[in-house]
Amino acid sequence: MRFTAIGRTAVTATLVIAAAACGGRGETGEGQATTSAAQGQCQGQQTTGITDTTLKLGGIYPLSGPASAYGDIPKGIKAYFDYVNAEKGGIDGRKVELVVRDDGYQPPKAVEEARRLVEQEQVFALFQTLGTPSTTATWDYTNQRKVPQVFVATGASQWGTDTEHPWTIGWQPNYVSEARVYAQYLKTEKPGAKVAVLYQNDDFGEDLFGGFKRAIEGTDVTVVAEQSYEVTDPSIEPQMRNLAESGADVFLNVTTPKFGSQALAADAKNTKWNPLHIVNNVAASVTVLKPVGFENVQGVVSSSYYKDPNDPQWADDAEMKLYKEKMAQYAPGADPNIPYHTFGWAVASSFHKALEAAPCKTREGLMESVRNLNNVQVDMLLPGVTMQTSADDAFPIESMQLMEFKGERWEVFGEVIDTRKEFGPLSN
Amino acid sequence: MSESTQVTSRAGAPPRGQAQAPGRRVRRQWIVAGVLLAAAIYAPFQLVPFHVFQLTMVLVYAVALLGLNVLVGHAGQISLGHGAFFAAGAYAAAIMMFHWELPYLATLPVAAAVAFLLGLVLGVPAMRLRGLYLALVTLAIAIFLVPLLKRFEEVTGGSMGLSLAKPAPPAWSGLAEDQWLYFLALAVAVAAFLLAAGLLRSRVGRALHAVRDNEIAAEVMGVRLSYYKTLAFAWSAMFAGVAGCVYTWVIGFVSPDSFPVTLSITLLAGIVVGGLGSLSGPVLGALFVMFVPSLSQDINEAAPGVIFGLLIIAVMYVAPTGLAGLAGRAANSLKKTLRKG
């Protein structure tokens, strides 16, 4: 018998279907071994992926492709949960299992992985999807399925302003709030400032820059030059050249790490233009500044909300000591000084607190808890920065503190700025 | 360009059997195709929604690869920019559904036409290029597309992209959403395969083969080279655009980040790995594009790209004619072994 081209395809396809069909198509595929029946007031709520002794979470991060640097975040999260599992008996007696999947920062892959985690891995919740495109591509699905998508790793303001996706919530301060912090600082400290802006031409850059422009409306702070760049650009030097010609006295650096380093270096190299340099939080990590040379980044201003592992002022901080000790123990290959790990640790312990506070250990209970956080202290956040949400406020963290680079580290200054109090609630 | 750099994809075409009477072979092909189709129709009632979704995406990629197959496998031209046509179809559908709220089925012919026209316009300069130069130009097009989409923010939604409601299954069908989307994709894929098969059997297909096998000889024999090359480019773009349109239905979200350069590169790798010149190549290539990245991740969680890159190279060693050719060779050697035994 001859195998024709189509025949070969038929055989392959049949094999694939046969292999895949082993799962079978249940109505929802849920309610199996990983489920415990909810009791009392929690009756009728979803308990997929959670039992009295286990809890299964799924996370989607770019482990390949151009945004792979963020792939360090789940290492910090895993170290935290491993520590809690081994030494604290898990979250309320539940051992946490985190399944991490790679989407390469591509929305269609994120959709596939979200479905895999929800339908095949039967996770309790998506604990972090990274990036605005991947989160936007998946939130219709998670909300249709009523699966919590909590503390997403992106600062887009839509996670808080949107009302049609109650199952999705952010965590870190949104980019608009951050922009407001810088605007506020300039209004009081540098009245009449002329600002030159470099921003990444994507959702992140536009959100932050747009927020900044709105925040300085009606003040004497003005934007005198703006230049965008693409993440595929090899260098931003030409943009920096154009900005330098504007004669601005403030430079707002809205970039991701690599371009942040390039912009800091270009600013340092140009001795004729010496603006006040504000770099956004995304690129404010010491790992971004160090390659430029600490002598070249003195006096640069940024803002933060969690503790920097490189900052000696936290050297004796109990949480920081615990973090470094447990990272060495549970993530031996990972450098605890990389702030992405610290970020992962902070967001994992935030999740721990939120789930502990939930009266019902169900999907509904988790969402109720994360939407009613009342000044929750998380030890890895800066003192004075707490998580606060309510019916009309869906942004867990909205406080930041300004900091200035001195010597070999950031020094926070001024009070913690609660953007809610300063500017009122955020709305679109 | 020197002689040694000419593109010859002859090796891409699977060996054709001459022994059988054409009639019997065609009949058997129809039977096999029927069985395949029956399996494809039966599948979504058996599989969990996640797998149905995966198969839907396989169909989407298969249609795109079918288009690439026309260009690369049958006309011998390399394109590293088919992600751009895919994106054009996807955005055409998304814009119609988002701004004008047109019914989703109406977007399919328009998306096809947009991609076809775009392919025609870009095909005019492309017809004068060949081999690697065409690859470079198409690569540049794919890179240029992303900032271009962001520039026209009012229409394209800029970097935030456009979110759309997915087509809802009609009440009479009694299907779930994932099943309905699957059948839409299946219907489009079947139509696309029939169209491609018809196209390649026609005068156009013969002319393309002549161009691929020997451009100068074809020209001497009176094949209008530029006309057919441009046409191949346009047809190929159209299939990619149709795939993009179905993609928009299935994912319900388009953004510039959805169509990076890597998509174009992955598509080309997919069709070469799948097998050029045959109709099973696009399906096998689509399976490769869909499943191998997550398989790579299962093997090496820290660096999936290491495994994915190695697998691409490995397939090129083991099966220079792609998986379709490999399957054929395996079948033939199995047959020989059986005969001996």
Next chain:
Amino acid sequence: MTGFLQQVIQGLSTGAIYASLALALVLIYQFTGIVNFAQGELAMFSTYIAWQFTAAGMPFWLALVLTLVVSFAGGMLIERVIIRPVEGAPELTLVIVTVGLFIFVNAAAGWIWSFLIKDFPNPFPGGAFEVGGLTVGFQTLGVFAVVGIVMGLLYLLFQHTKIGLGMRAVATNPVSARLVGIRVGVTLALGWGLAATVGAVSGVLVAPLLFLEPNMMGGVLIYAFAAATLGGFDSPAGAVAGGLIVGVAETLAGAYVGAIGPDLKVGVPLVIILGVLLLRPQGLFGRAVVERA
């Protein structure tokens, strides 16, 4: 006027980056007749090796020499192990193999050294040279000098050595070259080794400017392609001139043409590639090849 000239200088210094990688592309095309999509990634990987040496406390110049040696050996090894099995296969197969190599090398670098940026020691002093209100960084001058030297050496190699002659013969017609006694296999391996070495120079030159991370050369590649196309794939001088022209055109278009702006300036290499291929396919400095079917 000063502003305009300063933009031109900016363009030239950006163009020098493109030119340095374009040289490696041209070299491998000369030797083997293929366009290596993984060339940029190999350069990036070499730069990491150099970084590893300096991080171990080695002085910069010694690290550089060692890196060049390792790169040369690595390039030959890649030819032997990865390219040899598909030698003589259709061009498309080779393209896909280099694409696979691209993905592999990129992921491997991230796996070994992480995706966080590394600071790479700058071989040139940080200051700038000022004349008539214009500033030219010493860094830029240094890059120019090195690119010029490499270009000169390649020219000598191509035109005035036996290896160069043999390699041109292989690239033009491998079968005939073999008949006249040229060792084709060795020549091809030599081509990969030399291209990897030139790529390493390129990576080390640009790393202090772009900062070292696994995607450092990804963005440069398309501009280097444009440069090589513009100059002609068979001319080192053309590649350098092409790189500088692309750099200046891109910078000026981004700065002065409002409709293009900084976001669409990546369209400039596209227009250049397309324009050159339609008007003068052999490039500015390339020689037209009469084709035989």
